[in-house]
Amino acid sequence: MLNTATKSEAPGTEQELTDGFHLVIDALKLNGINTIYNVPGIPITDLGRMAQAAGIRVISFRHEQNAGYAAGIAGYLTKKPGVCLTVSAPGFLNGLTALAHATTNCYPMILVSGSSEREIVDLQQGDYEEMDQLAIAKPLCKAAYRVLHAQDIGIGFARAIRAAVSGRPGGVYLDLPAKLFGQVMSADAGRKSLVKVIDAAPAQIPSPASVKRALDVLKSAKRPLIILGKGAAYAQADEEIKNFVEKSGVPFLPMSMAKGLLPDTHPQCAGAARSTVLKESEVVLLIGARLNWLLSHGKGKSWGEAPKKFIQVDIEPREMDSNVEIVAPVVGDIGSVVSAFNQAMGAGWTAPPAEWTKAISSKREENVAKMAPKLMNNKSPMDYHGALGVLKNVIKEYPEAILVNEGANTLDLARGVIDMYRPRKRLDVGTWGVMGIGMGQAIAAALETGHPVLAVEGDSAFGFSGMEVETICRYNLPICVVIFNNDGIYRGTDVNGANADPATTVFVKGARYDKMMEAFGGIGVNATSPDELKRAVNEAMKSGKPTLINAVIDPAAGSESGRIGNLNPQSVLQKKK
């Protein structure tokens, strides 16, 4: 139903009117977009107020980057574009990192920004927050549009929605100059100008020949491996994927955000035998996973000596052969492809040789057994494993809870230690390894799913979005933030030998992040041992109250750059020292 803005007052010509504000709201509602992640300001403050009055959930953040990360992950969780609304120039730029992040990670998101007047911007006459936002956004997103006339708002949103979710999803920019909001037109014409997007992300059915080719290659393998990426988790084809993996009997390796698509404790899971399966496998089927840096580009030392054959399932044809030859490309949406695999497999499928699956199981058991005692230590201050052992058990007890995870060591170790049991429950730094996603993703996860959220944060990573603990308290969200506080980046023990300044990688010693939460009415806990941490997290999960636990980690614990060592080159001079 159209929101009537006002009625024209000229006697005898009375007609219902609408305006740009109302048309934006109606376009969103018509397309089932019920949440906006926003930071108010000129020229969109009233848009937020009116949207809230019209029944849209408008969540106001303290910084646009966090609102943007929230919108991106909302898109990932729901397959509908997450909408982030910002003011012009600086607010727009603050949202842009999140838009680029969404595009890189294939999350459907729309950044909607108010902007200044075209006539003045194009002549560079110094308008308030003057900036050619459309031109700046273009290279950082999948598509960018600007709407100049109120009657085009419907089309503008339709284009943005379709671009965000169809094919490979991504970020879209929609530029709304301030003048647009006040443009008035008849309600009837406004209603007719709106567009309901039908079948925004049409199924892309793979060709039967590509399906057959892929299965023939997989079937022929003595040492096959399936790698599941976050594209597979995004597809929400959970049953089909589970059936396919189980029917094939092929070991699977989940990428970080695909953990839980099938439980990490599943007998076919090769997560704890990662190096072995990458090196030893002979045929690798990638489902919604890209051969980027996270998979060492499909070549080199991590992949071992033996020649590999790659089969790849992706919705984007240009993903094929991006790093190495793909002998069996299957282009289509993951749900359709995996369902075609299931149908084409037939009854006569034989599981891979037991020699291969047993070798993986024994490597996995060996690694798990090596890790187990470390997770049970009760040292105070804690080390990473002692603290993560506690959190591993929390997720086991609350498998519906969503784990948000960022940091360096905190990310790398949590990824291995904390088993996931359900799809799309692990949300982390994604393809860029970006720090700062924490509170934005935690807030959107709590709002979009209604499940409790456990955000496991390095102390450095938390700093990028820490002010949003106020947002968590304001909306009273069931989020428990655990900060692994070792006084610095990687470690808290670095010393600057040159002058009195602190070393570049250390923070205030003994900082009490829990006090930040208390400042806004949430629950703050300082936990110095695994027992204290366990009590505090369990209490938070039970109560659902906003909680921040300052988990005191030994400042000497942790190592440089986690596990991305070879991406951190040292200079020749440094090496000589």
Ligand SMILES: CC(C)(COP(=O)(O)OP(=O)(O)OC[C@H]1O[C@@H](n2cnc3c(N)ncnc32)[C@H](O)[C@@H]1OP(=O)(O)O)[C@@H](O)C(=O)NCCC(=O)NCCSC=O
């Ligand atoms: C590229 C990567 C996927 C590669 O990681 P790897 O260390 O090779 O693999 P991981 O999966 O982390 O596993 C490490 C090892 O733990 C083993 N492993 C995994 N799970 C388990 C369990 N449950 N128990 C025991 N052992 C386990 C696994 O087999 C590996 O051992 P082996 O099999 O023996 O090898 C990762 O580095 C990554 O995602 N990096 C992103 C980092 C990032 O974004 N950082 C943000 C920047 S921080 C700011 O500076």
